[in-house]
Amino acid sequence: MGFFVRKISKGKWRNDSDEPVIKADALTSCLRTSGNTLSFWRIEDLAQIEDAKLAIAASNSNLDTFDIVVFTSEEMEGFGAPIKETRGDTACRDLADSHRDLAELNSDHLIRVSHAVLQKVKADDIERVSMPKVKIMMLAAANSDRLDLDRLSDSVKIKIGLPVPEKPVCTCGAGAAP
Secondary structure, eight states, rough: OOOHHHHHHHHHOOOOOSSOOOHHHIIIIIIOBBBBBEEEEEEGGGGGGGHHHHHHHHHOOOOEEEEEEOOOOOHHHHSSSOOOOOOOOOOOGGGGGGGEEEOOOOOHHHHHHHHHHHHHHTTTOOEEOOHHHHHHHHHHHTTTOOOGGGGOOHHHHHHHHHOOOOOOOOOTTTTOOO
């Protein structure tokens, strides 16, 4: 069957109305496209959900709490756009090939996706990944050599407790008169 996981920001989808109104920030932030594609992480079954969370966390230059939404293969096919295998931009080496793009998107596709996300948010069918959980996940992956540490920002390394080499200080020209 397969499942597709995407990071969203739950707060951007909340509204006090019963109407299916989607805030602009939800669309432009959570469903930001690039090259008419929308990025997802594919897993075979829900037992692999931690891998999808790790792939997402390891693809960010800053660590923070995040939310995920999960779609079945059938839901993804219902969006009407092709799903293409593309190598993911993540520091987690063994998960880069689990990345997929919902491709050749147009406004109709995005409307279907956005309403599906909204339904999941309203049904509380999303999962929050807390900062402590993100730190534990990332540190475990670093300790088991799953992460390319050179691809992690210094701020991520600091947040998960990895050493950050000091940057050399340039003293050239120090004390020289103008």
